[in-house]
Amino acid sequence: MSATLPLYTKKDFQTDQEVRWCPGCGDYAILAAVQSVFPELGIPKEKFVVVSGIGCSSRFPYYMNTFGFHSIHGRAPAIASGIKLARPDLEVWVATGDGDALAIGGNHTIHMLRRNVGLKVLLFNNRIYGLTKGQYSPTSEQGKKAKSTPYGSLDRPFNPLSLALGAEATFVARSVDVFQPHLKSVLKRAAAHPGSAFVEVLQNCNIFNDGAWDKLTERDLRDENTISLEHGQPLIFGKKKDQGIRLNGLELEVVALGSGVTEKDLLIHDARRSNPALAFLLSRMDGTPGFPTPIGVLREVEARPYEALVHEQIAAVAAKKGKGDLKALLGAGDVWEVR
Amino acid sequence: MATTDVPAARRREVIDQAVIRFCGDSGDGMQITGSQFTNTTALFGNDLATFPDYPAEIRAPAGTLPGVSGFQINFAATDVFTAGDAVDALIAMNPAALKSNLADLKPGGILIVNTDAFKETDLKKAQLAQNPLEDHSLDGYRLFPVELSKLTRAALKDLGLDAKSMDRCKNFFALGMCYWLYNRTLDATYRWLDDKFGGKPTLAEANKLAMKAGYAYCDATEAFQVSYQIPPARLTPGTYRNLSGNSALALGFVAASERAGIPLFLGSYPITPASDVLHELSQYKEFGVVTFQAEDEIAAISSVIGAAYAGSLAVTTTSGPGMALKTEALGLAVAVELPLVVCDIQRGGPSTGLPTKTEQADLMQALFGRNSEAPIPVLAAATPGDCFWVALEACRIAIKYMVPVIVLSDGYLANGAEPWKIPSLDELPEIPVHFRTDPQGFRAYSRHPTTLARPWAVPGTPGLEHRLGGLEKQDGSGAISYDPLNHERMVRLRAAKVAAVAQDIPEAVPAGDPEGDLLLVGWGSTYGPITAALRAQREKGYRIGHLHLRYLNPLPRNLGEVLRRYRRIVVPEMNLGQLVWLLRAKYLVDAEGLNKVQGKPFKQSEIEAKIEEVLS
Numbered sequence: 035m036s037a038t039l040p041l042y043t044k045k046d047f048q049t050d051q052e053v054r055w056c057p058g059c060g061d062y063a064i065l066a067a068v069q070s071v072f073p074e075l076g077i078p079k080e081k082f083v084v085v086s087g088i089g090c091s092s093r094f095p096y097y098m099n100t101f102g103f104h105s106i107h108g109r110a111p112a113i114a115s116g117i118k119l120a121r122p123d124l125e126v127w128v129a130t131g132d133g134d135a136l137a138i139g140g141n142h143t144i145h146m147l148r149r150n151v152g153l154k155v156l157l158f159n160n161r162i163y164g165l166t167k168g169q170y171s172p173t174s175e176q177g178k179k180a181k182s183t184p185y186g187s188l189d190r191p192f193n194p195l196s197l198a199l200g201a202e203a204t205f206v207a208r209s210v211d212v213f214q215p216h217l218k219s220v221l222k223r224a225a226a227h228p229g230s231a232f233v234e235v236l237q238n239c240n241i242f243n244d245g246a247w248d249k250l251t252e253r254d255l256r257d258e259n260t261i262s263l264e265h266g267q268p269l270i271f272g273k274k275k276d277q278g279i280r281l282n283g284l285e286l287e288v289v290a291l292g293s294g295v296t297e298k299d300l301l302i303h304d305a306r307r308s309n310p311a312l313a314f315l316l317s318r319m320d321g322t323p324g325f326p327t328p329i330g331v332l333r334e335v336e337a338r339p340y341e342a343l344v345h346e347q348i349a350a351v352a353a354k355k356g357k358g359d360l361k362a363l364l365g366a367g368d369v370w371e372v373r
Numbered sequence: 374m375a376t377t378d379v380p381a382a383r384r385r386e387v388i389d390q391a392v393i394r395f396c397g398d399s400g401d402g403m404q405i406t407g408s409q410f411t412n413t414t415a416l417f418g419n420d421l422a423t424f425p426d427y428p429a430e431i432r433a434p435a436g437t438l439p440g441v442s443g444f445q446i447n448f449a450a451t452d453v454f455t456a457g458d459a460v461d462a463l464i465a466m467n468p469a470a471l472k473s474n475l476a477d478l479k480p481g482g483i484l485i486v487n488t489d490a491f492k493e494t495d496l497k498k499a500q501l502a503q504n505p506l507e508d509h510s511l512d513g514y515r516l517f518p519v520e521l522s523k524l525t526r527a528a529l530k531d532l533g534l535d536a537k538s539m540d541r542c543k544n545f546f547a548l549g550m551c552y553w554l555y556n557r558t559l560d561a562t563y564r565w566l567d568d569k570f571g572g573k574p575t576l577a578e579a580n581k582l583a584m585k586a587g588y589a590y591c592d593a594t595e596a597f598q599v600s601y602q603i604p605p606a607r608l609t610p611g612t613y614r615n616l617s618g619n620s621a622l623a624l625g626f627v628a629a630s631e632r633a634g635i636p637l638f639l640g641s642y643p644i645t646p647a648s649d650v651l652h653e654l655s656q657y658k659e660f661g662v663v664t665f666q667a668e669d670e671i672a673a674i675s676s677v678i679g680a681a682y683a684g685s686l687a688v689t690t691t692s693g694p695g696m697a698l699k700t701e702a703l704g705l706a707v708a709v710e711l712p713l714v715v716c717d718i719q720r721g722g723p724s725t726g727l728p729t730k731t732e733q734a735d736l737m738q739a740l741f742g743r744n745s746e747a748p749i750p751v752l753a754a755a756t757p758g759d760c761f762w763v764a765l766e767a768c769r770i771a772i773k774y775m776v777p778v779i780v781l782s783d784g785y786l787a788n789g790a791e792p793w794k795i796p797s798l799d800e801l802p803e804i805p806v807h808f809r810t811d812p813q814g815f816r817a818y819s820r821h822p823t824t825l826a827r828p829w830a831v832p833g834t835p836g837l838e839h840r841l842g843g844l845e846k847q848d849g850s851g852a853i854s855y856d857p858l859n860h861e862r863m864v865r866l867r868a869a870k871v872a873a874v875a876q877d878i879p880e881a882v883p884a885g886d887p888e889g890d891l892l893l894v895g896w897g898s899t900y901g902p903i904t905a906a907l908r909a910q911r912e913k914g915y916r917i918g919h920l921h922l923r924y925l926n927p928l929p930r931n932l933g934e935v936l937r938r939y940r941r942i943v944v945p946e947m948n949l950g951q952l953v954w955l956l957r958a959k960y961l962v963d964a965e966g967l968n969k970v971q972g973k974p975f976k977q978s979e980i981e982a983k984i985e986e987v988l989s
Binding site for chain 2: 049051078079080081083085088095096099100101102103104105106109112113114115116117118119120121123124141142145344345347348351352355356357358360361363364365366367368369370371372373
């Protein structure tokens, strides 16, 4: 297929629209990563559709030179589901944020994942409402002081990965705006996944929540505070690769390698396990003192995408009943003649 | 009334018309009984109208007043426009049903009562202090007390069924009696039972036996000295079937999809009384129909917007509360100018209101219920069968003008049925679809010179990559624009586009007198009672016209002129006066309302009374 495709470059996916994110916003990096990944996917440009809701992240489609749909708050998964069901041949991506996907659109997000509609979802998580100028979001840490919570927020946050796994998403991953090579590789794997691919991208809002992810992104901290998941590899992290994650009963524990603990004792990452329980455990490392934050692909299991099932069922019924005959349908059942 | 030659003592009267009502507990199968009688009557060739009336509770406590379910049918040798004001024959399966339906039975009317359900406890559940079968309160009627349960059990004694299963057949005993009473054959119901209970032949047999026993009971006991013959109606020649409004909508959308040559996509969330459209369309996969039962009302319309964008014939179905939830997405559909159809099968409100009862109080919601200036064409079906044609017309307008279109039906049309003349395929309208394919000079918001429609540029078409959205767009290019003058231009363009539909719809032509003393203006399901009332009153010499509006936005271009041809204007509506408000505001005419919000359609007599009040 790629032989007949034009050779796309990043430039082919850039628009003439002036990008209106704040200077220094993490969204620029995500846009750059997507624009450099799309040309490599071997898909004709006109097949791409980027759908978004409302929020800073949802301006994304305007900056992608593809078919794009900037819709209404929270509804992008439902609109994108309609597109994908109508035209399974289209490559449909959803750009959304922590407010858009997890607050107002939470219902659509979980049901899209439950159905396994073949959409690629990029959830830009900056733990704040940016476009409405700085209210706490469903992923803000408890106690967050923001415009609407001068005394600190009382809500417990969602963990987007746990939520997606709870909905039994077939592909669940996380990357970070500033980890460009990692982000691109995750995006490519998401693109290759036939069902719903849920990718949380940790993104910095330098205006309203600057430094939210510093502990994960600062050069001297990132190795201690993140763990990169690789399918089939033991869970090791730390600047000196001297710490690991071990399964102890129904809990994970951080162990230091050496002094009797070897790689063999560590949990081997298995993203393809059909039971999502282990992936869920990994997602719960977030915010647990002493544990690193996982990045990479937590879950990647095969399941027929919803749109394929829908059209297979249509084809099966048509094969059994024969192609629909409108005249017969209108005249079906008990009829009588009036002369 | 004529008497034909039948054996002495038993007469067969030929009559023009009859109204019968089956009523009982929700668990008594009254809806099935009614629809079977309807089907048989339709096949016989009578014109008819039905009014199924059932509670919102699936199973209210058995035998209680809230659990009463009824099914009324008006059938005749002449044109039928309503389900009938008063009932000629009432079949009451228990005291609660008797109590809540008796008021509608004509004096001297036939009253068949299941006496087995009149024990002390049954009376108590119906909150009756005395047994009406014994206190002479029924003396004004032709009462036929029948031991329906006992007789049914006797008829089924050899089948080896338990008592409960036997009792569940008693509605078919009653149906058999009615078939005898109105000289109908049992064949169509036999066929239906075979089909329905294909896998359970004993149940099919039991119901057949019960029905046969009911028929034979009337034949043998001579309880009934008279049976009735209602000759077939002289309908327009053609092939007919019986059709409910919701089925008609489903068929209309499949037909529209075939005519447009694009696949049908229905995104919907279950809601009474609209769900049957979803149920029915989900059966038609062989037509390539995609039905998507969404997670909520908002997802339903959102998926439909996505499907429309991707080139499907996109439809969503709902009722008032769901319509409210779809409001924001409808605004998006207006802004992105994509073709889709929203069906609001209205029910009593506000809020959850009366889910199973009819009302037409969503007109203002359909016309104006969105933020900002967001005009949408609105159509309303007048009869169950008309739902088919309105569905096609809504699709035609949506695609031609690239707009969302709202179709208003209601609970009465949705569940009511009438004989429907099956159209030939060449009677169906053309629905041309033009997908933009040429990238040369493509602009997402360029406009057709007369319809003002923008191009339908479907994803997957090379060279047409563009961005749509809810933000205001630059006229022509569709790029984001915050320019004040451009915004006003776009607001006016969207309004002008919807107004342009008026050039494409028929002028208003009143039925009855083209000018005169009184014009009745209606919309939706009031068509039947207004038509019937008009006929009766014109015979008295009044000069009355009836204008029934199928198009509520835009209104017919000559409407103002038509309104001024009459001395008085009355607008009957099942709301507190929504269309009348609109007519007064728009045309500065002194129209007055006739309003009813009881969850029930107008009676012919109620409209006649208003006519007499106005004209006397």
